[in-house]
Amino acid sequence: MTDVAEICSRLLRIDTTNDGSGRGPGERRAAEYVAGLLTDAGIDPVVFESAPGRTSVVARVPGDSPDALLVHGHLDVVPADPAEWRIHPFSGEVEDGCVHGRGAVDMKGTLAMTLAWVLRGRRPRRDLVLAFLADEEATGAYGAGHAVERHRDLFEGCTEAISESGGFSWYEGGTRIYPIAVGERGTAWMRLTARGVAGHGSKPAVDNPVAELARAVARLADHRWPVRLTPEVARLIDALSRALGTPVDLDRLDEEIQRIPRAAALFKGVLRNSANPTMLDAGYKVNVIPGTAQAHVDGRFLPGLRDEFLETVDRLLGPKVTREFVNFEEGVSSPAEGLFDDLTAALLAEDPGGVPVPYVMTGGTDAKWFAKIGIRGYGFAPLFLPPELDYFGMFHGVDERVPVEGLEFGVRVLDRLLAA
Template sequence: MSDLFSMTLDDLVDGPDCPQAEVVDICSRMIQIDSQNFGSQGARGELEMCQYVTRLLDDIGVDVTIYESEGRATLVAEWAPGGTDMTRPALLLHGHSDTVPFEAADWTLHPLSGEVQDNCVWGRGAIDMKGFLAMVLSAIRARHRRGEAPSRPIRFIMFADEEGSGTLGSTWLGAHHPEAFDGVTEAISEVGGFSLTTPHGQRVYVVQSAEKGLWWFRMSATGSAGHGSMRNPDNAVTHLLDALSRIDAHHWPDLHHPVQEEFLDQIASIWGLTIDRDNLESSLSPIGPLSRMVAACCAHSVTPTVLSAGYKVNVVPTRASAEIDARFIPGAEEDMMSTIKSLAGPEIDFETISFKPAASAPFTGPAVDAIRRAIDAEDPGAVVLPYLNSAGTDAKGFAVLPNGRRINCYGCTPLRLPVDFDFISLFHGVDERVPIGSLVVGTKIVDHILQEA
């Protein structure tokens, strides 16, 4: 497969019953469904995505349930044909139907085209994450045609609203329909499974086994109204900026999370790097754009993103507010929240916009073993490493269910990537696209996981 990324689709499809037979077509058709999520302004296309997937699963006799929360649609299905070992717990494969918005004028090809060009499938969602949905569905449909059952029951869920932090998707389903997760002990989805290539040509596949938690909050200050031409020691804008300055100046300590430590140790050994904890992103630059994500995972991060105050330039307002995106290391949310409030001071009011817990799972068990074997089957000699994700996934909504039951969640959207392919920047970026060769190998890996997990 040395020329994997220059081969055409016809070269990469072995016949109608191979796992990858439909992956490009399904991915393209999903991209053509406009499922942009505009947050508080609403979303579109999630129900249409559910209807399309329902047709694909109806073809092979799989029953589907669609749950709706405030008009947002989440699809749940179970694939357990004859020959499935029903004594084993179910494996959940999940993804989300929504995408972030786009400005079409910025793109080389229209973001809803799903067009194949330069041996890539182009469009919003190609990577995040209609490509993975297409891999799973193509592999399941091919196994059905071959009459091959999975090793254990497969639960498939396509969530709404992941790009809005999952409030009306995975979080809502976990809270209101925990039965959708009955029997599930392990789950596989984003963000991970993509390859990095060492200077010696060896590939390393990074698999998420932990992710930071999320606290989006609004902090507000009040003061006395007045004329902008006169001194006002009780200015709400100044109070807010002072609080933000104290928070921004705070040095968050390195918490040495075990997943982060293992990743850094392994990467240093494989690449021959010296890790500078005070300049982590720079010292990790040889591994490529992933260095930005990894560098954000030693400590909490607190990022102001929205400011609001006043209505006229010569009027001192009575209230000023800021919205903050805070991400915390698993197990340390109370420490982060109390520190932020202490730094802000007693005059600042806090309002939670969204809170999502961190997720963390041991890098052992049937799903992890299957991931290792599946990657080795398609890319012999590759290394599989766990890592801590600085962002978030739908796992936050159900990793711990209301009854306290835990599900071990992993990020493995398997993609063998070209050496110079800037995968990370295409997440939510312009000209999002995925190589056909990556989809093909990824679907084969998913097929192995269905067989072996």
């Protein structure tokens, strides 16, 4: 097993499940392992907690320029039910050329690539700030949020950052595409509440909040959000058109998604805002109409479309259902130039036949927290993947795994990018 695969395997064996309740095992053991590797490499890490067990690690590696680059990632993972997996999700087992386990792609594999590069002892071309953070799989408040609010001095000089969800190989026909994330949609996690009149379930309802909420949730789920082509997504589609040698009709994007399904997976989730009901909570006994009913909705909106999104949500909910934010973060975007050009060059140095393109993530990352202190973020976790591996399906999916060769490719790309 190579060093990067061994590090990845060891990280995967540490259960850092984050179900959002704050009752999980926490990130401490993983943070201690990371801090130990950094110390072995002659780097002095700063380890801190935002709450018991919610541990993060930050370290600075001096380079040839004080203009610092932040390389950040998260130590936590989403839950995994071992009964659903072919190989135990916290085994870190290597089989069929892949490292298996919850977090292999999201994102302990990327942390392993960063650590493997650091352990080589190479001097970076610019100061590096390495951040291994708690809580990204919830709101980030116990990780990146705490770090930027209470330990901002650790990020002194950082102007740009790289993290998860970009730089992986993706295929359309014979074309190998490398999407590099330059933005992500805003996040609006909402709690919906309907209030009515409690009563006996056998009698005619005066004002049933369960029914009212159900109608509102159905309206949200059924709503067809209009296409809103942002400049970043238009740039991606143009780059894909040139890479594939075929024009993509911007006026018929729904049809184009059917024509080039693999390439379209990179943009079909960022053509529109979205609001997906995810949780329902109402009642306590079958023969009692409750006084309140609640639901949770995962809302996402494109950069610059916050007001339109919220106005539409309020119209669909109607006057009897109120909303409050569980988490709200603006969408972020970074220029497809400067550091983007360096990321492109690093990929092409290892894969001259690849085609890097800018893209916008459907979900969100800790980049939103760092944007608040002026750090521009890019999704760049380079992986060379076989065409048959469903990269997007690995995120929060069953049987998550990452190829060892893909991790080794990523370390080489990072070396091209980071080393002096």
